[in-house]
Amino acid sequence: MMGHIDIIIVMVLTIVLYLQFSFVFANTKVYVVYLGKMTHDDPESATDSHHHLLWPLLGSKKAVHDSIVYSYRHGFSGFAAKLTESQAQQISELPEVVQVTPNTLYELTTTRTWDYLGLSPGNSESLLHKANMGSPVIVGVIDSGVWPESEMFNDKGYGPIPSRWKGGCVSGELFNASIHCNRKLIGAKYFVDGLVAENGVLNTKENPEYVSPRDFSGHGTHVASTIGGSFLPNVSYSRLGRGTVRGGAPGVFLAIYKACWFQMGCSNADLLKAIDEAIHDGVDVLSLSLGSGVPLNLETDVRLFFAMGLFHAVEKGIHVVASAGNNGPAAQTIGNVAPWILTVAATTLDRSFPTAITLGNNITILGQAIFAGPELSFVGLTYSGDCAKLSANPMEGKVVLCFTADINPRSRVVTNARTAVKNAGGLGVIIARNPRPVNPTHNFPCVTVDFELGTDILFYIRSTISPMAKIHAPRTFVSHPVATKVASFSSRGPNSISPMILKPDIAAPGVNILAAISPNSSINDGGFAMMSGTSMATPVVTGVVVLLRSLYPHWSPSAIKSAIVTTAWKTDPSGEPIFADGSNRKLADPFDYGGGLVNPEKAARPGLIYDMTIDDYVSYLCSTYNYNDASISQVLGNKTVCPNPKPSVLDLNLPSITIPNLKDEVTLTRTVTNVGPLNSIYKVMIDPPIGISMTVTPHTLQFNSTTKIVSFKVRVSTRHKVNTGYYFGSLTWTDNLHNVVIPVSVRTQILERYHDEN
Numbered sequence: 001m002m003g004h005i006d007i008i009i010v011m012v013l014t015i016v017l018y019l020q021f022s023f024v025f026a027n028t029k030v031y032v033v034y035l036g037k038m039t040h041d042d043p044e045s046a047t048d049s050h051h052h053l054l055w056p057l058l059g060s061k062k063a064v065h066d067s068i069v070y071s072y073r074h075g076f077s078g079f080a081a082k083l084t085e086s087q088a089q090q091i092s093e094l095p096e097v098v099q100v101t102p103n104t105l106y107e108l109t110t111t112r113t114w115d116y117l118g119l120s121p122g123n124s125e126s127l128l129h130k131a132n133m134g135s136p137v138i139v140g141v142i143d144s145g146v147w148p149e150s151e152m153f154n155d156k157g158y159g160p161i162p163s164r165w166k167g168g169c170v171s172g173e174l175f176n177a178s179i180h181c182n183r184k185l186i187g188a189k190y191f192v193d194g195l196v197a198e199n200g201v202l203n204t205k206e207n208p209e210y211v212s213p214r215d216f217s218g219h220g221t222h223v224a225s226t227i228g229g230s231f232l233p234n235v236s237y238s239r240l241g242r243g244t245v246r247g248g249a250p251g252v253f254l255a256i257y258k259a260c261w262f263q264m265g266c267s268n269a270d271l272l273k274a275i276d277e278a279i280h281d282g283v284d285v286l287s288l289s290l291g292s293g294v295p296l297n298l299e300t301d302v303r304l305f306f307a308m309g310l311f312h313a314v315e316k317g318i319h320v321v322a323s324a325g326n327n328g329p330a331a332q333t334i335g336n337v338a339p340w341i342l343t344v345a346a347t348t349l350d351r352s353f354p355t356a357i358t359l360g361n362n363i364t365i366l367g368q369a370i371f372a373g374p375e376l377s378f379v380g381l382t383y384s385g386d387c388a389k390l391s392a393n394p395m396e397g398k399v400v401l402c403f404t405a406d407i408n409p410r411s412r413v414v415t416n417a418r419t420a421v422k423n424a425g426g427l428g429v430i431i432a433r434n435p436r437p438v439n440p441t442h443n444f445p446c447v448t449v450d451f452e453l454g455t456d457i458l459f460y461i462r463s464t465i466s467p468m469a470k471i472h473a474p475r476t477f478v479s480h481p482v483a484t485k486v487a488s489f490s491s492r493g494p495n496s497i498s499p500m501i502l503k504p505d506i507a508a509p510g511v512n513i514l515a516a517i518s519p520n521s522s523i524n525d526g527g528f529a530m531m532s533g534t535s536m537a538t539p540v541v542t543g544v545v546v547l548l549r550s551l552y553p554h555w556s557p558s559a560i561k562s563a564i565v566t567t568a569w570k571t572d573p574s575g576e577p578i579f580a581d582g583s584n585r586k587l588a589d590p591f592d593y594g595g596g597l598v599n600p601e602k603a604a605r606p607g608l609i610y611d612m613t614i615d616d617y618v619s620y621l622c623s624t625y626n627y628n629d630a631s632i633s634q635v636l637g638n639k640t641v642c643p644n645p646k647p648s649v650l651d652l653n654l655p656s657i658t659i660p661n662l663k664d665e666v667t668l669t670r671t672v673t674n675v676g677p678l679n680s681i682y683k684v685m686i687d688p689p690i691g692i693s694m695t696v697t698p699h700t701l702q703f704n705s706t707t708k709i710v711s712f713k714v715r716v717s718t719r720h721k722v723n724t725g726y727y728f729g730s731l732t733w734t735d736n737l738h739n740v741v742i743p744v745s746v747r748t749q750i751l752e753r754y755h756d757e758n
């Protein structure tokens with residue numbers, strides 16, 4: 001790109017769209033410039049002030065006009081602009097600028113793992129009823145758009161659109177605002193300028209997209225219909241799992257912000273514009289099934305700025321729910337770590353889709369598979385070693401067994417092995433590997449087993465001259481005795497950016513979720529598909545947040561977050577332990593699932609809440625990010641001075657206690673607000689982490705009509721004499737009616753800032 005002018009012509013189907021005449025000069029990149037709070041109410045003058053800031057640097061009005069990609073001027077003040085590195089540097093030194101960061105790409109958090117059977121997000125009828133199906137809450141979904149014709153977005157039974165709604169519906173390619181929006185789908189906008197300014201081009205033949213709110217990939221449609229899809233009876237996927245599907249809050253109003261583009265991702269500049277508009281439009285809840293990759297700290301600055309966009313949303317009382325990421329099961333892979341975000345991990349359900357393999361000796365082994373059938377009757381069975389490099393023995397007409405130890409969540413080993421076997425004339429493949437959700441394989445049988453069962457099959461192959469196998473059609477077992485597990489792909493704590501903030505916050509089912517999809521998706525079956533990922537778990541929690549917001553319209557985002565975290569299930573709904581999948585299966589801990597598995601009914605009656613205001617988040621910013629008084633004042637739009645000495649993050653009123661560096665002892669404070677019966681007495685119950693002592697004062701909390709908010713202190717000390725890993729426990733307040741449980745995670749560090757290789 002040496003100084004020439006790119007004229008971008010986007011062609012899709014028969015429609016030719018001149019998306020943008022983009023003047024991309026050598027060495028410019030898109031930078032996002034953050035100026036803090038919107039200090040005047042007039043968006044036009046905000047835009048003017050953004051132009052004025054750039055003018056002296058770029059020399060002319062025209063140059064400024066060509067450089068600016070977006071002005072952010074509703075929820076917060078800032079802009080995205082094409083700049084050279086030295087221009088970006090100069091701007092960052094201006095006093096009115098809080099932060100300048102290069103644009104970056106975020107990704108949708110789906111592992112592209114599909115399955116047969118559906119899940120209706122598990123909210124009980126009674127909460128649904130009490131919360132009026134989520135009406136009249138407005139939820140903004142920042143994702144890849146929407147397929148508006150899906151029956152799950154029909155507006156039957158909907159009343160008028162709330163008058164406070166200031167958003168709109170924007171037409172574009174194959175999207176007509178006056179036809180495709182309705183009383184349920186009340187908003188639809190798209191944001192692509194940041195991606196185009198950076199990459200020059202959006203559409204190619206290999207990478208088709210709709211330049212409109214219409215969803216090409218299907219991800220956004222799946223997410224939106226999981227949050228708020230209408231009741232739809234008699235839906236199935238590949239003829240299986242027939243039943244009624246619906247979203248968590250089937251009465252919610254949906255506003256779609258498309259900022260993610262198939263195979264290209266979502267640019268920070270576009271995401272921030274979507275957040276800015278959503279704040280202006282009047283959404284009550286924001287749902288983001290997206291995040292950036294690992295290692296987390298590579299682009300910490302950008303991440304923080306993205307988090308600041310969401311900070312301004314929370315400041316306006318908007319509840320923000322975002323995905324943990326699909327970079328598990330390794331530690332410190334968690335994303336979306338800011339304390340004002342409700343960060344969601346993914347679990348399986350207590351359901352399975354077993355596929356029987358009968359060996360020639362009549363022994364039957366139950367693997368897992370997702371293919372449309374029919375069954376494959378007895379054929380030859382052969383062993384081909386490593387799935388990544390299948391040995392050359394003839395595979396034609398046979399079922400092939402291979403092993404892989406690849407645990408990379410993005411690994412293509414299984415897909416590649418399946419293709420290789422199919423191309424070599426094989427009839428099916430059995431993959432022995434570490435546990436993780438299975439992929440759909442359409443008509444080709446691909447059964448996964450663990451190493452133990454794989455070894456059984458291998459011993460059988462070695463035991464006979466002509467090994468044979470039969471692969472039965474997959475079946476659907478519902479309520480089968482299978483443990484709930486945190487999915488292997490779900491990103492794990494501890495939080496590497498702010499280790500004292502527990503992340504994730506909560507877990508929800510995110511494996512085998514049946515919801516609506518775009519017909520353009522390769523996994524579409526009659527407008528529906530099974531998808532897996534923390535992307536799928538996030539809208540389940542968003543649905544619960546919507547119901548709670550409808551029930552308690554005046555509760556703050558942190559109050560609802562606290563209600564969800566403190567009431568979560570530590571076991572599965574039947575009382576069995578929750579495991580965490582990884583290279584070995586273990587019992588789940590707070591770094592896998594935060595407070596636990598979301599329990600919607602209990603979350604509606606939390607008893608006590610750990611509430612927070614913007615001032616608490618400001619203390620957090622003061623204590624962590626080296627924000628000085630000037631930048632904090634910019635962020636808040638008033639003269640604010642950080643406390644001196646800096647407040648401790650340990651005292652942030654989170655519904656969790658996480659101490660990454662306990663030496664001898666530390667004392668921290670929490671404050672609870674009674675939202676249950678007025679006259680209540682709560683007693684403390686402590687389950688300390690191993691080798692840790694915890695004392696709580698006072699150990700009884702008395703509430704009455706005048707005393708609704710009470711603080712308590714927690715003294716934590718260690719008996720360990722060496723640096724340990726994390727140990728986990730809990731702190732519970734109980735009035736025998738409500739159990740308000742917060743997770744406690746403590747690591748002893750005698751030697752500080754020391755990385756233990758062992």
Ligand SMILES: *[C@@H]1O[C@H](CO)[C@@H](O)[C@H](O)[C@H]1NC(C)=O
Nearest residue numbers: 171172175176177178179180
């Ligand atoms: C959108 O739909 C309306 C109502 O059917 C119609 O009048 C209008 O012409 C359509 N617009 C476009 C651009 O197709």
Ligand SMILES: *[C@@H]1O[C@H](CO)[C@@H](O)[C@H](O)[C@H]1NC(C)=O
Nearest residue numbers: 233234235236239242243526
């Ligand atoms: C459900 O749909 C199937 C075909 O999609 C149809 O054969 C069946 O009659 C339907 N059942 C009900 C109860 O509507």
Ligand SMILES: *[C@@H]1O[C@H](CO)[C@@H](O)[C@H](O)[C@H]1NC(C)=O
Nearest residue numbers: 358359360361362363364468
């Ligand atoms: C396998 O089972 C079938 C029926 O159950 C029986 O007829 C057959 O002899 C058995 N084969 C072997 C090898 O045991």
Ligand SMILES: *[C@@H]1O[C@H](CO)[C@@H](O)[C@H](O)[C@H]1NC(C)=O
Nearest residue numbers: 013208209216518519520521
């Ligand atoms: C996308 O799906 C629509 C509706 O099924 C279809 O008409 C169109 O051809 C598809 N486009 C592409 C590029 O696959």
Ligand SMILES: *[C@@H]1O[C@H](CO)[C@@H](O)[C@H](O)[C@H]1NC(C)=O
Nearest residue numbers: 614615636637638639640641
């Ligand atoms: C500044 O604004 C914040 C957030 O709106 C508010 O909590 C704080 O009290 C204000 N501080 C001053 C000094 O006005």
Ligand SMILES: *[C@@H]1O[C@H](CO)[C@@H](O)[C@H](O)[C@H]1NC(C)=O
Nearest residue numbers: 701702703704705706707708
């Ligand atoms: C509530 O409790 C506080 C302290 O426990 C006490 O001082 C106050 O008088 C009580 N108020 C009522 C109305 O009982």
